[in-house]
Amino acid sequence: MLSEKRELGYLYMFLGVFLFATIEITAKIIISFSKLQQHFFRMVLGVIIIGIIIIARRNYSNPLQYFRKFWKFIIGAGIIWITICSPIFFLALNLTRASNAALLLASNPILVSLGSMLFLGEKRTKIKFISVCIGFLGSFVVITELQFGSFNIEEFIGNSLIFISVFGYSIYTLISIFVTKKSMELEDKGGDSLQKIDLALIFNFWGFLIGVICLSPVFLWELLIINPITIVSQVDILLLFYLGIMTTGVAYILYTLGINRVEPSRGVLLFYTKPLIAMFFAWLLLEESLTIYFIVGFLLIFVAVMLSEWEKFKLRQTKEETDVTSS
Helix, strand or coil: CHHHHHHHHHHHHHHHHHHHCCHHHHHHHCCCCCHHHHHHHHHHHHHHHHHHHHHHHCCCCCHHHHHHHHHHHHHHHHHHHHHHHHHHHHHHCCCCCHHHHHHHHCCHHHHHHHHHHHHCCCCCCHHHHHHHHHHHHHHHHHHHCCCCCCCCHHHHHHHHHHHHHHHHHHHHHHHHHHHHHHHHHHHCCCCCHHHHHHHHHHHHHHHHHHHHHHHHHHHHHHHHHHCCCCCCCHHHHHHHHHHHHHHHHHHHHHHHHHHCCCCHHHHHHHHCCHHHHHHHHHHHHCCCCCCHHHHHHHHHHHHHHHHHHHHHHHHHHHHHHHHHHHC
């Protein structure tokens, strides 16, 4: 029974990661809508889907009370990621490869690990420091391609903007971790993973909604004056709904359901198939070539995250053994 539950968890996670991996590819293929319009519509659909899930789950936390308690953090996080950095990510797709964007976005855990040590009181260790350095080296290889004299300036700018947006995503993630932990303490709910998922859903609902509201004036200005929609293909409309429903709502649900059934460290390992899947689709659909810099960058970032996750696993295992011995 346990084995079946674990296998189902891996299936959920793989399907979720597969959908995540198609975000950059889909955004590149759509031409009827600008990148900002794609991002805005995607987030609106995401708010609707997550809102429906919250209502259907009837979780223990009241979303309105949750917002009243943490509104400053939610507004700040929503503006940083949804209003500012996420649009930068989509706009940068015009300048760089979809596979590069997917890989740099996957370096988010490295920045979150660094932020957790600096701002959330997480224990600082040599392994974490080494993993952060290796991760930054991998990102540096992807961004610059080690071509300091004759690199493609457009792609360099695109990669740099992607990395800046990843900083914003990391800040959003850190705020989410802090608020979820604080909420669990106030509710005195311990560390139940399903309750953490409920709180994460509520945080994302409000963060997405605030971000969309703040982005609305820029979106309307771009839609009415700068880049009005003229000709829309049926394929692009379907892809836009796919981008909003499948890669924003369904993918998140599948991944969180899956990671609740298996060890988190293995879940992170599976998540790192995302850049490889994105790279395959970028080669198949966009005719992007695989570069040695992408491979080297991927390996460095992968090693960095695995080092960090391995240490977390060992620390957790030691803590459990200590608790058993003391009891």
